[in-house]
Amino acid sequence: MRITKLYKEFFNSEKTSGLILIVCTILSLTIANSSSGIDYNAFWQTQFAGHSIVHWINDGLMTIFFLLIGLELEREIYHGELSNIKDALLPIFAALGGIIIPAGIFMYFNIGTDTQSGAGIPMATDIAFALGILSLLGNKVPTSLKIFLTALAVIDDLGAILIIATFYTKTIFWVNLLIALGIFGTLLILNKLRIKNLIIYIIGGIAMWYFMLNSGVHATITGVLLAFAIPYRDGGENSASYKLQHFLHKPVAFIILPVFALANTAIILNSDIGETLSQNYSIGIALGLIVGKPLGIFLLTFIAVSIGFCKLPDDLSWKSIIGVGFLGGIGFTMSIFITLLAFDNDDIINKAKFIILLSSLIAGFIGFISLKLILNKEYKEE
Numbered sequence: 001m002r003i004t005k006l007y008k009e010f011f012n013s014e015k016t017s018g019l020i021l022i023v024c025t026i027l028s029l030t031i032a033n034s035s036s037g038i039d040y041n042a043f044w045q046t047q048f049a050g051h052s053i054v055h056w057i058n059d060g061l062m063t064i065f066f067l068l069i070g071l072e073l074e075r076e077i078y079h080g081e082l083s084n085i086k087d088a089l090l091p092i093f094a095a096l097g098g099i100i101i102p103a104g105i106f107m108y109f110n111i112g113t114d115t116q117s118g119a120g121i122p123m124a125t126d127i128a129f130a131l132g133i134l135s136l137l138g139n140k141v142p143t144s145l146k147i148f149l150t151a152l153a154v155i156d157d158l159g160a161i162l163i164i165a166t167f168y169t170k171t172i173f174w175v176n177l178l179i180a181l182g183i184f185g186t187l188l189i190l191n192k193l194r195i196k197n198l199i200i201y202i203i204g205g206i207a208m209w210y211f212m213l214n215s216g217v218h219a220t221i222t223g224v225l226l227a228f229a230i231p232y233r234d235g236g237e238n239s240a241s242y243k244l245q246h247f248l249h250k251p252v253a254f255i256i257l258p259v260f261a262l263a264n265t266a267i268i269l270n271s272d273i274g275e276t277l278s279q280n281y282s283i284g285i286a287l288g289l290i291v292g293k294p295l296g297i298f299l300l301t302f303i304a305v306s307i308g309f310c311k312l313p314d315d316l317s318w319k320s321i322i323g324v325g326f327l328g329g330i331g332f333t334m335s336i337f338i339t340l341l342a343f344d345n346d347d348i349i350n351k352a353k354f355i356i357l358l359s360s361l362i363a364g365f366i367g368f369i370s371l372k373l374i375l376n377k378e379y380k381e382e
Contacts, residue, residue: 017253018132021332024261025357032266044263054263058340061256063209063223065333066161068252069127070227071245073154079235082151089310091151093300094321098152098328099123099159101296106284115281118342118352120167122288124160124334126360127153128257130327133364140375142320144313149324152297160334161224168341169217177215180222183208187229194231198240201230218341257333264336267353281348282355289335289359290366294325323371329363331356 031040044054051059073082082088102122110116130153134141187204205226213219232241270276277286298321304310312318335356343349 016132017128017257018126018130018135020254020258021126021128021132021261024258025265028262028265029267029269029357033269037266037268041266041268044266057260057263058337059213059219060209062260062337063220064248065252065256065260066220066223067205067227068223068245068248069154069157069161070224071230071241071248073158073224074227074232074241075235075245076151076154078232080147080151082155086310088151089304090301090312091148091155093304093310094148094152094297094325094328095155095159097296097298097300098125098156098293098325099296101299102288102292105288105292106281109280109284109287113280115279115284115343115348117167118281118284118339120160120163120338121335121342121352121356122285122292122329122331122359123156123163124331124338125153125156125293125328126330126332126334127157128253129330129332129360129364133327133330133368134324134371136368137371137375141371142313142315144315145320145324148313148316148321149327152324152328156328157334158224160338161221164218164338164341165221168338172216173214176211177217180208180211180215180217183211184225184229187226191229191231196231196240198230198244201226201240204229260333264340265353265357267350267357269354270351276351276354279351281352285331285335285352285355286359286362289329289331289356290326290363293329293363294322294367297325297328298322317374319374320371323367323374326363326367326370329367330360332360335360 028040031037034040045052048056076082082091103119106119106122107116110118127150130149131146134146134149183204187201187208190200190204205222208226209219209222212222227241230241230244231239233239235242237243237246276282298318301312301321302318305312312321336353339349339352339356343352
């Protein structure tokens with residue numbers, strides 16, 4: 001199975017970013033619950049150009065993260081796991097299972113309540129964290145398992161993006177939205193005309209982001225749209241898409257995601273943990289990530305293979321699919337991102353963030369231990 005240089009860069013940057021995210025999260029939680037906690041939280045709420053610093057991070061810097069995700073998705077569609085429909089169906093079914101089952105579990109506990117809008121929280125997989133933990137298992141991890149998890153997480157994030165655009169848009173300002181879409185259409189035309197100058201697309205993307213920001217639709221959607229407007233051609237090293245994706249790997253992995261983690265995990269831990277854990281939304285998030293994700297990923301994948309829609313690669317076992325399913329339960333970045341859109345109450349947001357961190361930690365630990373045992377056994381049998 002051929003792995004492109006760009007995929008290796010993506011995998012390596014994401015796994016490194018995952019380890020950095022762990023450090024940043026621990027650091028942020030420590031500072032937030034120290035004597036400097038009040039000042040630390042106040043810093044992120046400092047106003048700049050009409051918005052807080054954390055708002056600029058979530059609506060501005062994270063657009064660049066979504067741009068990278070869009071570019072990776074495009075690469076997967078043209079030359080990666082998703083380029084062949086037979087191969088693509090396996091991670092597609094896995095992602096669908098990892099979206100539907102967790103959302104269903106959350107809704108079971110929260111339907112008809114003020115927190116039912118949080119159904120999207122346990123749907124998402126954090127690519128950086130998941131690949132970071134998988135990388136800790138070393139060279140015993142089959143290449144097809146790395147690619148499966150990457151494709152699963154990318155499709156998962158695409159699902160989250162569509163959910164954000166569809167269900168977390170409250171008021172639409174149609175003039176601004178139409179201008180943003182008009183710019184997107186113009187960039188697509190430039191692409192068709194074989195205009196390769198990347199600067200033109202970046203300037204157009206910034207303008208599209210501005211109008212999308214003021215349209216009511218979350219501005220980060222601009223990143224994905226821009227990714228598909230940028231010329232891909234053959235995906236070679238001279239293509240605009242390749243150059244931009246190559247350039248973005250390190251800034252996203254070592255600056256944007258760590259800053260997002262620092263700004264959004266400044267959670268002051270409540271002494272009454274039991275009260276936090278007993279909330280319906282807490283139960284929905286925890287069970288959705290820890291139980292729903294692996295169950296959904298395994299169940300729909302197993303059904304799809306049993307029916308004959310797709311097949312399991314020769315070097316993968318159903319046990320390893322379940323182990324990867326637990327890694328899919330690491331929500332973190334995307335789950336926190338959706339939490340900020342789903343809830344207005346700061347107390348609920350902070351408690352939900354805590355549950356996301358706790359659940360992601362548990363899911364990641366189970367995934368790591370189970371895969372370590374499975375891969376060690378399979379490695380000895382070879």
